Amino acid sequence: MARLTLFYHLQDVNAEQAILELAGAADFNKLRSVDDLPWIEQLEANHVDVAIIELSSLSREDYLGLLDNVALSNIEFIFLSDGQPNPNLDQLMSHFAGYHFRKPYDMTLISDIFADFAQYLVSSPIRPRPFSSELDQYGLLVGSSAAMHKLYRTIRRVSATDSNVLIIGESGAGKELVANTIHLASPRLNEPFIAINCGALSPELVDSELFGHVKGAFTGAHRDHKGVFEQAEGGTLFLDEVTEMPIEHQVKLLRVLENSEYRPVGGAKVQLANVRIVAATNRDPIAAIEAGQFREDLYFRLAQFPIRVPPLRERGDDILGLAQHFLAYRNVAEKQNKSLADDSAQMIAAYPWSGNVRELKHAIERAYILADQEILPSHLQLPQASEMGASGDDQVVIPQGMRLDDLEKIAIYQALETTQGNKTDTAEQLGISVKTLYNKLSKYEQQVEAGESNAEM
Ligand SMILES: Nc1ncnc2c1ncn2[C@@H]1O[C@H](COP(=O)(O)OP(=O)(O)OP(=O)(O)O)[C@@H](O)[C@H]1O
Structure with a gap:
């Protein structure tokens, strides 16, 4: 396994020395910031896992450079400051679930956090398997990224x-x-x-x-x-x-x-x-x-x-992992063993997903209904990048004998996609009340989760 990299940009030399000597930092390769380049650019240019940044003041420019910067979104940040209120840092913390410690720094805590990062920042490649999920779970959330x-x-x-x-x-x-x-x-x-x-x-x-x-x-x-x-x-x-x-x-x-x-x-x-x-x-x-x-x-x-909450596009291997996860749950619920064809798995992994996990879940649900056994790329019905946002040719090929409630489900998923998840617009498009839409969506969730998709008559 490759060693993790800790980037540090610190002004206080005593703090720097203490941090480098922490037991929790021992597992990291250390990368010191250089003086003649902005630290954000250095972060972008290197593969960094954890960054510890001491800021006497975080400028508006730094704040904007960090915000929604996909290149930096997988870095774990620890900010250190002298404790003077800094609106840019406060705003940043409202977007980031990073740490901010104020002087005097608690080195034991920082060491524990490094150790915590080192334990989790190990990404295991996902081997696609049709009948089981390999993702970690915390509470109701699934994902190993x-x-x-x-x-x-x-x-x-x-x-x-x-x-x-x-x-x-x-x-x-x-x-x-x-x-x-x-x-x-x-x-x-x-x-x-x-x-x-x-x-x-x-x-x-x-x-x-x-x-x-x-x-x-x-x-x-x-x-x-x-x-x-x-x-x-x-x-x-x-x-x-x-x-x-x-x-x-x-x-x-x-x-x-x-x-x-x-x-x-x-x-x-x-x-x-x-x-x-x-x-x-x-x-x-x-x-x-x-x-x-x-x-x-x-x-x-x-x-x-x-x-x-990180958008789906920032979750790396979790994207394919979630597809497998939803498929595995569907297979168990339906007592089936449908599988994802290799080129479908590749297509899912390479697709420019937005932030929306529901979109991925719906794509799998829809493909599951349309596929007899193997889920082919055509069943996924993912719009090409060039078609995204355009109305395009949205024809769905309906297999013979499809159940009416499955058909309804596809119509609802499709409408949700065109409205980018806006439930009021979706309900309006489908001619149903928002409440009815909520009821139907929550029924679908329960069906999948409780494995009861075929139970209703
Ligand atoms: N990490 C995850 N693991 C498993 N399922 C997930 C995960 N994240 C989202 N989902 C699934 O995606 C769907 C949307 O999730 P949820 O309703 O929590 O999102 P939301 O952000 O509250 O949506 P909205 O903005 O529409 O209110 C649900 O079906 C949920 O089960």
Whole structure:
């Protein structure tokens, strides 16, 4: 196995010496930054696994150079600073699940973190096997790449606390799985996990959905109704697509996050919420604030601990690994043994995937339905790069005797792809309500996971 490389860019010579002598650093080749080249360029030019960077100040230029820089996305970062507030570094941390330590540095901790990195940064090549998955799993998340292991470690750390968490990631990257995994890894795991989609709350009922109502509070309130804060009492409340909540309603969330108090509609008594909040967005929250769609004060309340979910395209061998994983689960559920042809595996590995794991999952599901035994490239129906984004010729060849519900599933997956995972647009395109779409998607997930795809009559 090749040795891992530790890049260091440090100004404090004593700290530099202490870091190089750490036991945890022993397994790394060491690469010192040179003075006459910006350190980001040096990182881009070398194969680096871990970078420890001491910054008296992180410039705006550095921040932009780091942000969404695919070349750097698989590097584990540790930033060291003198502790002076630095907005660029703060913003960077809201996108990166990296470490930031302030002076005086805890060398034992840094050594442990190096050792932790060394243990996980070993990538094992995936040998495609049709009937079993080879990927590591943490909670509900599957993946063996360095990017996923970094995510697992972040989740493990945040789960032990009661901080609010803001999960930032592209559509379909696995934000809900991350939220659910945080709950499962937290001391609240035996209490409820309640998820709501903030973009799908009906404007008239938003108070009632969040805080509940008492019987007779308004026309149609025939009995008491528990809002999501009460349903999640003692557990975790997942606020999905939080930036999609109309801005005028966001203040309602802010109030309850500030003092934990809420009052059901029509109720006389104020209730106290004991709920851990995990929120998610597929937008850049800073951009949403700048665009006037997201309250800055709510952002700061929610983002006590920001977590970035790596997009699928940054997960290396996990891409083919996930394809195998979804296929293996489907085979077990259907009691079949369909396999991926070699050229299909190559096609999956080489395909320019977006950030969306759902897209890959759907491609496998669709191909599974279309293939009799061996999944050929034509079954995958992956648009050529030149066709991506264009409407193209989307004809699906429907095998004879295909079940109506499979046909419906293909139509839903296809529509989700054309809308890039936007559920409101998908529902509209298909002529169904967003709620129906959610119900159908959650049924498909349960079918695959519980192995019941053929059980319904
Ligand atoms: N690491 C993973 N391992 C296994 N399945 C995954 C992983 N990440 C995502 N998925 C699958 O991809 C789909 C999308 O995941 P999820 O709903 O958590 O994403 P999301 O980011 O919350 O999506 P959206 O932006 O639409 O709300 C689900 O079917 C989920 O099971």
